[in-house]
Amino acid sequence: MGDLELLLPGEADVLVRGLRSFQLREMGSGGWNQQHENLEKLNMQAILDATASQGEPIQELLVTHGKIPTLVEELIAVEMWKQKVFPVLCRLEDFKPQNTFPIYMVLHHEASIINLLETAFFHKEVCESAEDTILDLVDYCHRKLTLLVAQSGHGGPPEEEESQYGTPMQELQKQAELMEFEIALKALSVLRYITDCVDSLSLSTLSRMLSTHNLPCLLVELLEHSPWSRQEGGKLQQFESGHWQTVSPSEQQKLSKLDGQVWIALYNLLLSPEARARYCLTSFAKGQLLKLRAFLTDTLLDQLPNLADLQGFLAHLALTEAQPPKKDLVLEQIPEIWERLERENRGKWQAIAKHQLRHVFSPSEQELRLQARRWAETYRLDVLEAVAPEQPRCAYCNAEASKRCSRCQNEWYCCRECQVKHWEKHGKACVPAAQDDRAK
Numbered sequence: 001m002g003d004l005e006l007l008l009p010g011e012a013d014v015l016v017r018g019l020r021s022f023q024l025r026e027m028g029s030g031g032w033n034q035q036h037e038n039l040e041k042l043n044m045q046a047i048l049d050a051t052a053s054q055g056e057p058i059q060e061l062l063v064t065h066g067k068i069p070t071l072v073e074e075l076i077a078v079e080m081w082k083q084k085v086f087p088v089l090c091r092l093e094d095f096k097p098q099n100t101f102p103i104y105m106v107l108h109h110e111a112s113i114i115n116l117l118e119t120a121f122f123h124k125e126v127c128e129s130a131e132d133t134i135l136d137l138v139d140y141c142h143r144k145l146t147l148l149v150a151q152s153g154h155g156g157p158p159e160e161e162e163s164q165y166g167t168p169m170q171e172l173q174k175q176a177e178l179m180e181f182e183i184a185l186k187a188l189s190v191l192r193y194i195t196d197c198v199d200s201l202s203l204s205t206l207s208r209m210l211s212t213h214n215l216p217c218l219l220v221e222l223l224e225h226s227p228w229s230r231q232e233g234g235k236l237q238q239f240e241s242g243h244w245q246t247v248s249p250s251e252q253q254k255l256s257k258l259d260g261q262v263w264i265a266l267y268n269l270l271l272s273p274e275a276r277a278r279y280c281l282t283s284f285a286k287g288q289l290l291k292l293r294a295f296l297t298d299t300l301l302d303q304l305p306n307l308a309d310l311q312g313f314l315a316h317l318a319l320t321e322a323q324p325p326k327k328d329l330v331l332e333q334i335p336e337i338w339e340r341l342e343r344e345n346r347g348k349w350q351a352i353a354k355h356q357l358r359h360v361f362s363p364s365e366q367e368l369r370l371q372a373r374r375w376a377e378t379y380r381l382d383v384l385e386a387v388a389p390e391q392p393r394c395a396y397c398n399a400e401a402s403k404r405c406s407r408c409q410n411e412w413y414c415c416r417e418c419q420v421k422h423w424e425k426h427g428k429a430c431v432p433a434a435q436d437d438r439a440k
Contacts, residue, residue, distance in 0.1 A: 016061040028360035046119045059120040063129040072133040075113045088353040114186040121193035136335040142213045144187035152225035192261040195268035204332040210279045217288040228258045283322035396422040
């Protein structure tokens, strides 16, 4: 593994072997929390390994022990919990938790799994090891990307700033909305990695992607709306590494990572021989795909030269007749995880919420302290800094920072001058934090 290790090889093997599926009513329980912690450790170690470029044992262990289908099932289970149980929980009149951290952990579980899958699916053998659950994962990604497009048509993602008012549960709902946006962007990356394997996917999976969901047209919609870009105060901002960043004028022609993922996915779905043989270019699909010609500028082609082949495909498409919709009788597999979970829990959403209210989300102060101690051990500072996607940013001017506040160790600064200017705001939070640390 890399120079900085969170897990020893033997520990990682034990954690991967122990991964299992949980029922919806078990989410937030003791055993579930233990697995969530294990997933976080595996997630961080996988990022460390990928960063160090010294082999990727976490991905290899997941394939060897056949745990990719387990992760996909857990991903869809927590997605269903968020849609079906969480809203009921928020409406319960007798649910007024003093601490919402246990619920936040369940909401965050989906982000943890999709992060781990994004890291693992970079390798084609992981896609193959997903077996039949690849259909469920394709459906999951389609749901997330559809929400992204719908959201961009209604003013974009929610703002990052937290409200100063409202109940803890209202604040939690706001955090869940922000998290949903980031999860959808991770789902886009996972989908792109699946399209890298389009030549080896089953006919059922190809049919699901091209006929049932018409993913090429959905990807065109994403390029048109570009929900990860926005204008703020006359400046272009892009969502990268978990937050909005202002793009300098000299960098605005540079292809963003997320736009690049969409273009590569489109290239795979439209130019792969297997996909082209299965995709029906109806008049609607033709009209949508020809919109891409406006985006294929010389600047873009310089950055992704392979798109010249896509440009040639579109030029040929413009001269061909649209195909009538196919009505072939096809015997195919269908995703089963979502339908099975919904069938097993239909009519039980309120009962599950009340059970979790009594037994899971109302912990004692002692249980909260124990949980906080365990999370402090999981999220070691040296590991968090190592897996950070970029250099720390100055709290005052947002430039890359190398100096940290000596009192609280939380805020970063690029120079002494910025620290002095920011002290009026930061000092109120810094002094109490430093006093708490000394008391411990």
